[in-house]
Amino acid sequence: MTTTDDGGADGEPADEQRRHWQDTYTAHPEMYGEEPSAAAVHAAEVFRRRGARDVLELGAGHGRDALHFARRGFTVRATDFSTAGLDRLREAARAQGVADRLTTAVQDVRRPLAAPDASVDAVFAHMLMCMALSTPEIHALVREVHRVLRPGGVLVYTVRHTGDAHYGTGIAHGDDIHEHGGFAVHFFSRSLVDALTEGWTLDEVHAFEEGELPRRLWRITQTREDGPLG
Ligand SMILES: C[S@@+](CC[C@H](N)C(=O)[O-])C[C@H]1O[C@@H](n2cnc3c(N)ncnc32)[C@H](O)[C@@H]1O
Structure with a gap:
């Protein structure tokens, strides 16, 4: 199990969010619980059916979903810009006996992804794209995901x-970003979802709810257009 650091420099608006998430995971190390999200349980089935072997997770937090993918036999690279969550994840991976299949890396998704072109079978991002990212940053991120996926690779994000x-x-921070209790969220319109499918086949947009508010989410599955996984 290895850790690399591509966390980026401080000084931009979302860096305040990075501090907030770091403090949150330090105070509440298991804030999302130990059970995998319903989105990850679904994604693991999609990835298995597509023949994927490795999964890159963006915004993995303390790793409830990364651990599920590792337990299901995938090789997982779990990334986040909070080191506190990833530290917790490595401990849990060791305790669950899946540390040989799981690596962590500090990755701010406002920066290029630290992975070679066409090197990953599947990418998963649960409630990451809707963080404090501007619309151009979200477009750049989805282009990066397209670059690192193998032809026919699949992205599941919520x-x-x-x-x-x-x-x-x-x-209100503009660009459909609103902040509650220190957490900034970019609320997606359907037109933004559709705009992110250029060069992709859009397989599914599934509406679901999570948590007590409840949060209202879409789970989007899209496939890199240029052929099946080899
Ligand atoms: C709503 S939480 C979801 C965590 C995890 N996916 C889960 O569902 O358990 C969003 C996560 O995205 C991370 N995050 C927010 N902005 C980020 C950025 N620019 N780059 C990388 N991670 C980011 C936060 O640290 C946090 O762990």
């Missing part, structure tokens, strides 16, 4: 959307 109860409330 985002809170404009039907969420928190959309349009709290502190």
Whole structure:
């Protein structure tokens, strides 16, 4: 199990969010619990059916979903810009006997992904794309995911959307980003989802809910257009 650091430099607006997430995971190391999200359980089945062997997770947090993928036999690279969450994840991976299949890396998704072209079978990102990222940063990230996926590789991501109860409330930062309790969220419109499919086949947009608010989310599955996994 290895850790690399590509966390980027401080000084941009989302760096405040990085500090906030770091403090949050330090105070609440298991804030999302030990069970995998429903989105990850679904994604693991999609990845298995597609013949994927390795998974890159973006915004993995303390790793409830990365651990699920590793337990299901995938080789997992779990990334986040918070080291506190990743530290916790490595401990859990050792305790669960999956440390040989799981690496962690500090990765701020506002920066190029630290992976070679066409090197990954599957990418998973649960509630990451809807963090404090501008629309151009989200487009750049999806282009990066396309670059690192193998031809026929699959992306499953989830985002809170404009039907969420928190959309349009709290502190408005522009670009559909609203902040509640220190957490900034970019609420996705359907037109943004569609705009992110150029060069992809859009397989599914599935609406679901999570948590007590509840958060209202879409789970999006899209496939790199240029052929099946080899
Ligand atoms: C809503 S939490 C979800 C965590 C995890 N996917 C889960 O569901 O358990 C969002 C995660 O994205 C991370 N994050 C936010 N902005 C990021 C960025 N620019 N680069 C990398 N990670 C980021 C946070 O540290 C946090 O772990």
